[in-house]
Every structure is written in C-alpha cells, then in structure tokens.
Amino acid sequence: MENYYLRKRVITTLVSTGLLTKVFAVQAFAEKELELTTTQFLVLGFVCDNDGLYQRQISAVLLKDRPNITRIINILEKKGLVERIPDKSNRKVFKIHATEKGREVHKYIEPTMIAVREEATKGISNDEIEFCMSILERIQDNLKEKVKMQI
Amino acid sequence: MENYYLRKRVITTLVSTGLLTKVFAVQAFAEKELELTTTQFLVLGFVCDNDGLYQRQISAVLLKDRPNITRIINILEKKGLVERIPDKSNRKVFKIHATEKGREVHKYIEPTMIAVREEATKGISNDEIEFCMSILERIQDNLKEKVKMQI
C-alpha cells in the first residue's frame, strides 16, 4: 500500500540532496578557481564522452531545451572548448566536437569532481550505491516520457 | 573497495533525477496555471509546516542564502501568502508566518504535488523507497557540514 508521507519525504529528500550535491560541487569549483560552471562542465563532459553529437541529442539527455543548449554551446565555443562541425549529409545541423583544449580543461577539472563524488558517497558501500541508483533510475523512467520541453 | 565509475554514475543520476523531478513539477504547475514557482512553493510549504521560523532558519534548511531568502519572502509577502512578524525579544529579526491565504493556496496546490510524487514513485515499494531515502540522507550528512553559504 502506498504511503503518502513516505513519498513526500523521498521526493523532498531527492530534490534537496541533488541540490546540495550541486552546491557542494559549485563551491569546490570556486575554491579551485575553475573557470566553468557545473552546468558547463556537465555539457563539456558529455561532449568529451560522446563526440560528434547533435545539439538536439545533448539537449534530450541533459534535459536542457534547445535555446538553453544553444546558449551553453556558445559559451563553451567562445572559450574554445568545443566546436560546431557542419554535418555533410544534413546542412541544417551541427555535430558538437570537443577541442583538444576542451579535453585538457575537462581532464584538469575531473579530479575535483572525483573528490566531490567520493566525499558525497563516503561510508556507503558499492551494493548500497547500486541499489539506490536502481531506484533513482526507476524514478527517471517514470518521468522521462512525461516531461515535454522545446527539444 | 570503492568503485570510481559507480560513484560517478550515482552522482550523475542523483543530480539528473532531482532535476527531472523538478522539471516535471514545474510543468505540472504550469498546466494547472498555478501562480507559484516550485521554489516559492517549497518555501511556502516549509513555512506552513513550521510557523514562526526566522529567515535564517529557512535559509539553512532549504539551502538558499540570505539574499535569496529575502527575495523569495518578498515575493510571497507581495502575493499576501506570508507575513514578517517582528520578534518582540529581538528587534533585529522577523518570524515568518503563513497567512490564511497562504495556507489556502498551499492546500490548493498540494494535490498537484501529490500527483507528481505518485507518478515519480509509481511501481516502487515502500521498502525500496525507504532504503533509497536512507542512502540519500547519508549523502546529505556527508555534505551538509561542508557546504558554506551566506547564512
């Protein structure tokens, strides 16, 4: 049977823990004087791991709408971290490509993010993490199809 | 032994699930033409549940810094949903109080939030929810002391 208060608490806890983790990362970034916001780092990291994606794909996975992705890619491009490569087979779209500098900056920042993650999950076993993640993924599955944005 | 990739994935999943849940709530609010942002609703809800708190206390729990809480309370006050009550024993501070209208608006919006939470946790048992929440709380405990803001 469903438990109203439990579900209220878990969603509240989920949102606040996500926020807390983000704030903690922002402050770790500030301490190290890293020149990217966490959002920009998120996009850069995703592009580094998945070279040549269309903006639309980045948009869908990272849950930023099209104008937002345009803006963030502009910032990263201005900083010389990514490039828009025209797609030969479809002149309407671009493939987003991490530059050498982009990969270096990402590599330079990564240890800070690793420290953030280790701090956040300190004292929690792999099994516990894995179980928690599986529940979070089910929550994502429940919502993913239902969220509409300008993608 | 720690697993680097697992910890990367769980933090990514945590932040993105929190974001997704928030976006879903925002859209549910928009559909119903509710006149509050989710952040404003969060603050209003917290004030309704905990009448007479100082701004500083709201600030600490909701992880918004002082200027931010000032701004949000201003918005809620302008909408007639909360009041600043001067504290008799300390003329420097205010107790934040939900007005009758504030409680009504909160009550009116609550079913939408309940639907959001039910949708998000559909098909997940109470035990699973509880376990997941306990892990999230441990992550919070790991980070809470380390986050500094203008509070």
Place this chain on the structure above:
DNA sequence: TATTGTTATACTCTATAACTATA
C-alpha cells in the same frame, strides 16, 4: 509540413560584496 537551431525577451535563481541595525 516538420525538424534543427537561433534569436529575442522576460523572469527566476544564484553568488558576492557591502551596507544597516541590533545584540
């Protein structure tokens, strides 16, 4: 006509510093 990306606009949120008033 539908899709991808851009532009414009307006608002909310965030972060920091500096200020006021009180303790």
Place this chain on the structure above:
DNA sequence: TATAGTTATAGAGTATAACAATA
C-alpha cells in the same frame, strides 16, 4: 565585534514564442 537581514549588481539558467533554413 558578530549576527540577521537588506540592497545592489552581475551573471547564469529557464521558459516561451517566433523566426530562418533545411529536410
């Protein structure tokens, strides 16, 4: 001097609508 709250400012993110170009 420290604390609670406010003000000012700048920038980042979000949401929507409308537009251009291409498929």
